[in-house]
Amino acid sequence: MQNYYIMNNDDTINRRIVFEFEVDDDIGINALVINYLSSAKTLIESIETFMKENIGENSNKYQDFKNNCLSNIYDENFSYRLLIHLRDFAQHGHLPVNRDFNSDKYCFDLDTIILTPHFNHNKKLRDEMEKYRIEKYNKYTDNPRIMFTKSIAEFNICILKIYVKVLNEIENILLNSIKELEIILDTRPDIVYNSNDCFNGWAFYNIFEVSNYDCFNPKDDPMKMFMNFKKNTEDILNKEQIELNLFNNSFKQI
Numbered sequence: 155m156q157n158y159y160i161m162n163n164d165d166t167i168n169r170r171i172v173f174e175f176e177v178d179d180d181i182g183i184n185a186l187v188i189n190y191l192s193s194a195k196t197l198i199e200s201i202e203t204f205m206k207e208n209i210g211e212n213s214n215k216y217q218d219f220k221n222n223c224l225s226n227i228y229d230e231n232f233s234y235r236l237l238i239h240l241r242d243f244a245q246h247g248h249l250p251v252n253r254d255f256n257s258d259k260y261c262f263d264l265d266t267i268i269l270t271p272h273f274n275h276n277k278k279l280r281d282e283m284e285k286y287r288i289e290k291y292n293k294y295t296d297n298p299r300i301m302f303t304k305s306i307a308e309f310n311i312c313i314l315k316i317y318v319k320v321l322n323e324i325e326n327i328l329l330n331s332i333k334e335l336e337i338i339l340d341t342r343p344d345i346v347y348n349s350n351d352c353f354n355g356w357a358f359y360n361i362f363e364v365s366n367y368d369c370f371n372p373k374d375d376p377m378k379m380f381m382n383f384k385k386n387t388e389d390i391l392n393k394e395q396i397e398l399n400l401f402n403n404s405f406k407q408i
Contacts, residue, residue: 155186161303163404165259183260184249187306191241191250194313198224198238201320208327215323223319232282233308236262236300239279246273251302261299264290307398314391321384328380339372346372 155161159179160168167183202224209216228235240250240262248270252263264287268280275283290298339346345357347369358369 165302184251187251188244195241227312231312233305234312237309260302264298311394318387
Protein backbone atom coordinates (compact mmCIF):
# COMPACT_ATOMS: atom_id res chain seq x y z
CA MET A 155 0.00 0.00 0.00
CA GLN A 156 2.75 2.44 0.94
CA ASN A 157 4.63 1.64 -2.27
CA TYR A 158 1.80 3.05 -4.36
CA TYR A 159 0.00 5.57 -2.13
CA ILE A 160 0.63 8.21 0.51
CA MET A 161 -1.89 7.87 3.35
CA ASN A 162 -2.43 11.23 5.06
CA ASN A 163 -3.63 11.69 8.63
CA ASP A 164 -6.84 13.33 7.38
CA ASP A 165 -7.68 10.07 5.50
CA THR A 166 -7.05 11.53 2.06
CA ILE A 167 -4.88 9.27 -0.09
CA ASN A 168 -2.59 10.38 -2.91
CA ARG A 169 -0.77 8.37 -5.52
CA ARG A 170 2.93 8.04 -4.81
CA ILE A 171 3.87 7.08 -8.37
CA VAL A 172 2.49 7.41 -11.87
CA PHE A 173 0.92 4.11 -12.84
CA GLU A 174 1.86 2.55 -16.17
CA PHE A 175 -1.69 1.24 -16.52
CA GLU A 176 -5.15 2.68 -16.04
CA VAL A 177 -6.59 1.96 -12.62
CA ASP A 178 -9.40 3.41 -10.54
CA ASP A 179 -7.97 4.44 -7.17
CA ASP A 180 -11.03 3.22 -5.26
CA ILE A 181 -10.60 -0.25 -6.73
CA GLY A 182 -6.81 -0.16 -6.41
CA ILE A 183 -6.90 0.83 -2.73
CA ASN A 184 -9.50 -1.83 -1.95
CA ALA A 185 -7.45 -4.48 -3.76
CA LEU A 186 -4.31 -3.60 -1.79
CA VAL A 187 -6.17 -3.50 1.54
CA ILE A 188 -7.91 -6.82 0.85
CA ASN A 189 -4.56 -8.39 -0.05
CA TYR A 190 -3.02 -7.05 3.16
CA LEU A 191 -5.88 -8.28 5.37
CA SER A 192 -5.82 -11.70 3.71
CA SER A 193 -2.05 -11.98 4.21
CA ALA A 194 -2.38 -10.95 7.87
CA LYS A 195 -5.18 -13.47 8.51
CA THR A 196 -3.16 -16.22 6.80
CA LEU A 197 -0.14 -15.37 8.97
CA ILE A 198 -2.21 -15.57 12.17
CA GLU A 199 -3.74 -18.89 11.13
CA SER A 200 -0.29 -20.27 10.25
CA ILE A 201 1.04 -19.14 13.63
CA GLU A 202 -1.81 -20.88 15.44
CA THR A 203 -1.23 -24.09 13.48
CA PHE A 204 2.51 -24.00 14.13
CA MET A 205 2.05 -23.41 17.87
CA LYS A 206 -0.53 -26.21 18.15
CA GLU A 207 1.71 -28.71 16.36
CA ASN A 208 4.96 -27.80 18.15
CA ILE A 209 3.71 -26.94 21.64
CA GLY A 210 0.47 -28.91 21.84
CA GLU A 211 -3.04 -27.53 21.52
CA ASN A 212 -3.96 -28.69 25.04
CA SER A 213 -0.73 -27.59 26.70
CA ASN A 214 -0.68 -24.80 29.27
CA LYS A 215 1.95 -22.96 27.23
CA TYR A 216 -0.28 -22.84 24.15
CA GLN A 217 -3.32 -21.80 26.17
CA ASP A 218 -1.26 -19.02 27.77
CA PHE A 219 -0.12 -17.85 24.34
CA LYS A 220 -3.66 -17.91 23.00
CA ASN A 221 -5.13 -16.09 26.01
CA ASN A 222 -2.37 -13.57 26.70
CA CYS A 223 -1.50 -12.80 23.09
CA LEU A 224 -4.11 -13.66 20.45
CA SER A 225 -7.26 -13.26 22.55
CA ASN A 226 -5.90 -10.30 24.52
CA ILE A 227 -5.00 -8.33 21.38
CA TYR A 228 -8.37 -9.19 19.82
CA ASP A 229 -10.31 -8.08 22.91
CA GLU A 230 -8.38 -4.85 23.48
CA ASN A 231 -8.18 -3.39 19.96
CA PHE A 232 -11.28 -2.51 17.96
CA SER A 233 -9.29 -1.89 14.78
CA TYR A 234 -7.91 -5.43 14.93
CA ARG A 235 -11.36 -6.93 15.51
CA LEU A 236 -12.89 -4.87 12.72
CA LEU A 237 -10.23 -5.52 10.08
CA ILE A 238 -9.96 -9.24 10.80
CA HIS A 239 -13.73 -9.33 10.31
CA LEU A 240 -13.53 -7.24 7.13
CA ARG A 241 -11.21 -9.82 5.64
CA ASP A 242 -14.10 -12.30 5.72
CA PHE A 243 -16.40 -9.53 4.50
CA ALA A 244 -14.13 -9.00 1.50
CA GLN A 245 -13.85 -12.74 0.83
CA HIS A 246 -17.58 -12.68 0.07
CA GLY A 247 -17.06 -10.13 -2.69
CA HIS A 248 -17.68 -6.91 -0.74
CA LEU A 249 -15.38 -3.87 -0.81
CA PRO A 250 -14.32 -2.92 2.75
CA VAL A 251 -13.04 0.61 1.99
CA ASN A 252 -15.34 3.48 1.05
CA ARG A 253 -14.63 7.01 -0.16
CA ASP A 254 -16.64 10.02 0.96
CA PHE A 255 -17.23 11.83 -2.32
CA ASN A 256 -17.88 15.13 -0.53
CA SER A 257 -14.54 15.23 1.30
CA ASP A 258 -12.57 12.75 -0.87
CA LYS A 259 -11.56 10.90 2.30
CA TYR A 260 -11.36 7.13 2.67
CA CYS A 261 -12.93 5.25 5.55
CA PHE A 262 -14.62 2.11 6.78
CA ASP A 263 -18.29 3.06 6.48
CA LEU A 264 -20.37 1.35 9.18
CA ASP A 265 -23.64 1.92 7.32
CA THR A 266 -22.29 0.12 4.27
CA ILE A 267 -20.74 -2.69 6.31
CA ILE A 268 -23.68 -3.35 8.62
CA LEU A 269 -26.44 -2.99 6.03
CA THR A 270 -24.78 -5.11 3.33
CA PRO A 271 -27.25 -7.90 2.51
CA HIS A 272 -26.46 -11.62 2.35
CA PHE A 273 -23.62 -11.46 4.85
CA ASN A 274 -23.80 -12.69 8.43
CA HIS A 275 -21.75 -10.56 10.77
CA ASN A 276 -20.23 -11.86 13.98
CA LYS A 277 -22.99 -11.04 16.49
CA LYS A 278 -20.72 -9.52 19.14
CA LEU A 279 -18.90 -7.32 16.64
CA ARG A 280 -22.14 -6.41 14.86
CA ASP A 281 -23.63 -5.26 18.18
CA GLU A 282 -20.47 -3.23 18.83
CA MET A 283 -20.62 -1.59 15.40
CA GLU A 284 -24.35 -0.96 15.73
CA LYS A 285 -23.87 0.69 19.13
CA TYR A 286 -21.19 3.02 17.74
CA ARG A 287 -23.34 3.71 14.70
CA ILE A 288 -26.33 4.79 16.79
CA GLU A 289 -24.19 6.91 19.14
CA LYS A 290 -22.63 8.71 16.17
CA TYR A 291 -26.02 9.44 14.63
CA ASN A 292 -27.47 10.69 17.91
CA LYS A 293 -24.50 12.90 18.80
CA TYR A 294 -23.39 14.23 15.42
CA THR A 295 -26.30 13.36 13.05
CA ASP A 296 -23.59 12.25 10.68
CA ASN A 297 -22.67 9.14 8.73
CA PRO A 298 -20.68 6.85 11.07
CA ARG A 299 -17.24 6.36 9.52
CA ILE A 300 -14.20 4.64 11.01
CA MET A 301 -10.86 6.32 10.23
CA PHE A 302 -8.97 4.48 7.52
CA THR A 303 -5.33 5.38 8.16
CA LYS A 304 -5.52 5.06 11.94
CA SER A 305 -7.27 1.69 11.71
CA ILE A 306 -4.68 0.31 9.29
CA ALA A 307 -1.82 1.57 11.49
CA GLU A 308 -3.28 0.05 14.67
CA PHE A 309 -4.00 -3.23 12.92
CA ASN A 310 -0.45 -3.38 11.58
CA ILE A 311 0.99 -2.93 15.07
CA CYS A 312 -1.23 -5.72 16.41
CA ILE A 313 0.09 -8.11 13.75
CA LEU A 314 3.69 -7.13 14.55
CA LYS A 315 3.13 -7.63 18.29
CA ILE A 316 1.78 -11.12 17.67
CA TYR A 317 4.75 -11.95 15.44
CA VAL A 318 7.30 -10.70 17.99
CA LYS A 319 5.56 -12.72 20.70
CA VAL A 320 5.70 -15.85 18.56
CA LEU A 321 9.39 -15.39 17.79
CA ASN A 322 10.10 -15.16 21.52
CA GLU A 323 8.00 -18.28 22.18
CA ILE A 324 9.65 -20.46 19.54
CA GLU A 325 13.28 -19.63 20.27
CA ASN A 326 13.71 -22.69 22.49
CA ILE A 327 11.90 -24.85 19.92
CA LEU A 328 14.45 -23.77 17.33
CA LEU A 329 17.36 -24.47 19.66
CA ASN A 330 16.08 -28.00 20.32
CA SER A 331 15.59 -28.58 16.59
CA ILE A 332 19.17 -27.49 15.90
CA LYS A 333 20.47 -29.98 18.49
CA GLU A 334 18.38 -32.77 16.98
CA LEU A 335 19.63 -31.89 13.51
CA GLU A 336 23.25 -32.06 14.66
CA ILE A 337 22.64 -35.57 16.01
CA ILE A 338 21.07 -36.65 12.72
CA LEU A 339 24.01 -35.30 10.71
CA ASP A 340 26.45 -37.15 13.00
CA THR A 341 24.59 -40.46 12.66
CA ARG A 342 23.61 -40.12 8.99
CA PRO A 343 26.60 -38.72 7.09
CA ASP A 344 25.23 -40.44 3.97
CA ILE A 345 22.62 -37.71 3.52
CA VAL A 346 25.38 -35.14 2.88
CA TYR A 347 26.01 -34.81 -0.85
CA ASN A 348 29.63 -34.87 -2.00
CA SER A 349 30.28 -33.45 -5.45
CA ASN A 350 32.09 -30.77 -7.45
CA ASP A 351 28.94 -28.71 -8.10
CA CYS A 352 27.25 -25.97 -6.08
CA PHE A 353 25.43 -28.50 -3.87
CA ASN A 354 28.59 -30.03 -2.45
CA GLY A 355 28.15 -30.46 1.30
CA TRP A 356 24.38 -29.98 1.23
CA ALA A 357 22.09 -32.44 3.01
CA PHE A 358 19.33 -34.06 0.94
CA TYR A 359 16.38 -35.86 2.47
CA ASN A 360 12.98 -37.25 1.60
CA ILE A 361 10.32 -37.46 4.28
CA PHE A 362 7.14 -38.39 2.42
CA GLU A 363 8.59 -40.98 0.02
CA VAL A 364 7.85 -38.98 -3.10
CA SER A 365 10.12 -38.22 -6.03
CA ASN A 366 10.99 -34.71 -4.85
CA TYR A 367 13.80 -34.15 -2.36
CA ASP A 368 14.33 -31.29 0.08
CA CYS A 369 17.78 -29.98 0.91
CA PHE A 370 19.64 -27.50 3.11
CA ASN A 371 23.16 -26.31 3.74
CA PRO A 372 24.38 -27.66 7.12
CA LYS A 373 26.94 -24.86 7.25
CA ASP A 374 24.21 -22.22 7.57
CA ASP A 375 23.62 -20.69 11.00
CA PRO A 376 19.85 -20.90 11.60
CA MET A 377 20.13 -19.26 15.01
CA LYS A 378 21.88 -16.23 13.54
CA MET A 379 19.23 -16.04 10.84
CA PHE A 380 16.49 -16.30 13.46
CA MET A 381 17.97 -13.55 15.63
CA ASN A 382 18.19 -11.28 12.57
CA PHE A 383 14.51 -11.92 11.83
CA LYS A 384 13.64 -11.18 15.43
CA LYS A 385 15.65 -7.95 15.58
CA ASN A 386 14.24 -6.72 12.26
CA THR A 387 10.70 -7.38 13.43
CA GLU A 388 11.28 -5.60 16.75
CA ASP A 389 12.82 -2.63 14.90
CA ILE A 390 9.83 -2.41 12.56
CA LEU A 391 7.42 -2.62 15.50
CA ASN A 392 9.22 0.19 17.34
CA LYS A 393 9.26 2.34 14.20
CA GLU A 394 5.56 1.75 13.54
CA GLN A 395 4.69 2.56 17.15
CA ILE A 396 6.59 5.86 16.95
CA GLU A 397 4.78 6.69 13.70
CA LEU A 398 1.39 5.91 15.26
CA ASN A 399 2.19 8.09 18.28
CA LEU A 400 3.11 10.97 15.97
CA PHE A 401 -0.07 10.35 14.02
CA ASN A 402 -2.24 10.44 17.14
CA ASN A 403 -0.57 13.63 18.31
CA SER A 404 -1.11 15.35 14.97
CA PHE A 405 -4.83 16.00 15.47
CA LYS A 406 -7.42 16.32 18.18
CA GLN A 407 -9.53 13.25 18.80
CA ILE A 408 -13.04 13.57 20.19
